[in-house]
Structure formats: C-alpha cells, structure tokens
Amino acid sequence: MKPLHAAADVGYLTTTGRRSGNPHTVEIWFAAVDDTIYLLSGAGGRSDWCRNLIAEPKASFRIARTDYPVTGRRVRGAAEQRIAREAVFAKYDPGYGGDLTEWRDGSAPFALDLSS
Numbered sequence: 001m002k003p004l005h006a007a008a009d010v011g012y013l014t015t016t017g018r019r020s021g022n023p024h025t026v027e028i029w030f031a032a033v034d035d036t037i038y039l040l041s042g043a044g045g046r047s048d049w050c051r052n053l054i055a056e057p058k059a060s061f062r063i064a065r066t067d068y069p070v071t072g073r074r075v076r077g078a079a080e081q082r083i084a085r086e087a088v089f090a091k092y093d094p095g096y097g098g099d100l101t102e103w104r105d106g107s108a109p110f111a112l113d114l115s116s
Contacts, residue, residue: 004114005064006032012062013039013112015052015072024052030061031087035114037061037070038084040107045074050110061112070112084109 014025026049031038041050053059053072061068075081089104 004032004037004068005066008064011037013049013053014060014062015049016056016059017048018052018055024048029088029092030063030112031084031091033083033087037068037112037114038075038087039110039112040085040088040104041110042103042107044106045108045110050074050108053110058115059112068112069115071115072110072112075109075111080111081109084111 010027011030012025013028014023016022017024026047028039028049041047043050045051045054054074057072059070059072061070075084085104085107088109089100093100093104
C-alpha cells in the first residue's frame with residue numbers, strides 16, 4: 001500500500017453521484033490515523049459528498065497527487081467519533097486563526113478505510 005501523505009493541507013474526495021452516477025469531487029480537510037482517513041461534515045451529513053458516500057461507499061481520495069481507493073462510512077461509535085473529531089481538529093486548529101471547537105463538536109464524522 002502506498003504511504004499516506006498525511007501532512008498535505010487538503011485532500012480530494014471523489015464519490016459517485018447518488019442520482020447521476022457521475023464522479024463528484026470535493027476538496028476537503030482530513031486527518032489520517034493509521035489506515036483510516038477521517039473527515040468532518042459541518043452540514044451534519046447533509047452534504048452531497050456524505051449522501052453520495054452513504055449510497056455508494058466505494059470512492060477514491062487524492063492526497064498530494066496520489067489516489068487511494070477507499071470505502072467510506074459514517075462513524076457511529078462514540079470512541080471512534082472522538083478520534084475522528086480530535087484528529088481533524090488537531091491538524092487544522094493551530095493554523096486556522098479562529099475557533100473550530102463548535103465545528104469539531106457539531107460535525108458528522110466520516111471515515112474512509114483504505115482499500116487494497
């Protein structure tokens with residue numbers, strides 16, 4: 001498996017459109033913990049990328065010109081939600097220049113598990 005470029009500022013999630021069937025790419029903040037990429041949806045899971053990922057979990061995530069096949073899922077367990085929120089928050093809060101705690105605490109966490 002290719003090593004994750006976890007220090008990159010942003011990643012690019014490509015999902016399959018749940019209605020169109022076409023690829024849909026968004027630029028997004030992320031944090032990698034072991035073989036899992038965590039994302040937070042400030043819209044509470046109502047964003048198109050979230051709904052697309054729920055409808056079709058197979059997706060790809062591009063970091064620093066490297067594409068990773070992933071399987072997405074909404075994080076449900078409290079312990080993993082805490083890991084997701086803290087990992088993404090810790091990566092972006094120091095350089096943001098604002099308070100991200102409300103975003104961290106109110107966002108819906110999603111996980112992208114690396115596929116082989």
